[in-house]
Amino acid sequence: MMTIHELSEISGVTARALRHYDSIGLLKPTAVSEAGYRLYDETALERLQQILLFRELEFPLREIKAILESPGFDKNRALEQQITLLELKKEHIENLILFAKGIKLLGVKYMDFKAFDTGNIDRYAKEARELYSNTPEYREFLEKSKDWTPERDRAMEARIMGIFARFGEIRDKSPQSPEAVALARELQGFITENFYACSDKVLMGLGKMYSGGGEFTENIDRAGGPGTAEFAARAIAAATGLS
Template identity: 55%
Template sequence: MWTVKQVSERTGVSIRTLHHYDAIGLLRPTQTTEAGYRLYDVQALERLQCILLFRELKFPLKEIKNILDSPSFDREQALEQQITLLCMQKERIEALLDLARGIQKIGVNTLDFSAFDTTKLDEYAQQAKATWGTTEAYREFEQKAEGRTRAQELATGGQLMDIFRQLGEVRQQAPDSPEAQALVAALRAFITEHYYTCTPEILRSLGEMYAAGGSMTENIDHAGGEGTASFACQAIAAYCRGL
């Protein structure tokens, strides 16, 4: 058995919060001594662990209580669902990191739109607007995107990934080979046509982003094979040196 103080020290949950959980019936102590001390056993700590996972997923306390107190509650199934939701949360955070890196480097971001659910894009696009909506590149991006349907956005993203697929097919050649350089030129023209004017500075920064890791690198490597993102970065660097 552990006292409320020991549980607090072990879990990082404040004593005040544990008292509140008791008061609302979310986490009752296993036993209360004659002196009024709350004691918790292993089962209570397992319940607390489940509560904390649900809290990480932003579930309201009342909802958590209803879930845990349901006669049909299955701890293993709940854990499986929590893992799925946490993985989705992780993917969204990785996408946000890619967006933030794009903002940091060039003030605008181009993504493989087919790699993300468009509702997720909608969520963080609104958050990003205040930061990067004043750049010339973003204004151009917004103008070109205006009127495009989601199906068209997905199709455009697919065409962008097709260029990376072709880069993957020549990745065994030198980055400055005519074939690789022709594809970089096609990539630059595609970005300019569909997103924003791809200046040499922007193209160089995009190349660095492609190879920087995270979901963008994974998406490019998925399209063209392992190492495609790194090869694209090298080919873009060679292309920019020749401008």
């Protein structure tokens, strides 16, 4: 575990920004010490890296949160996009260096302004944004959450974690039990009402994400106890009949 100041030092993100990320539900601390200090583990560090990748693509924080919590989010695809964008920026910087050297050698009459053209970068960033923003779930979530306050964000998080806590209370039962299936349907209804239309297919995708390791699994298991995320995923599979 590392403190917020240690995370700030290794990431270059200010402690103030990290506290803001916490307040809007974008990057929650893994735990809070008895003295009230935010603590972060490697899973939180991985999520911060993903956040910073999207910041390089100039996504607003609210959209980054929607993307990272979307059932269709693909970390590998996001990384590929980031590599391409950095390569384009590298090329742009190299062109600027050559331009500056040209001015030094030829003087101010060196009037070629092509080095300042960021068209390729801008076009790629736009395409990357459209890849995520074209999903109906993404657009619906942004519309429903556009007026949310940080307090509303925290309230929604507490309510959904309350559902997972109830999954934890029955995780010694069969995931095909009526109680487990009913709770999976309740989760589906909650997501549909407050975030986006959660079809059986989308719910199944969420279930796989919940049990796939990383931050989602850790948070759910923290709410309901070890194995809760896996149990919830199996209950979702039983409710939807999908695999």
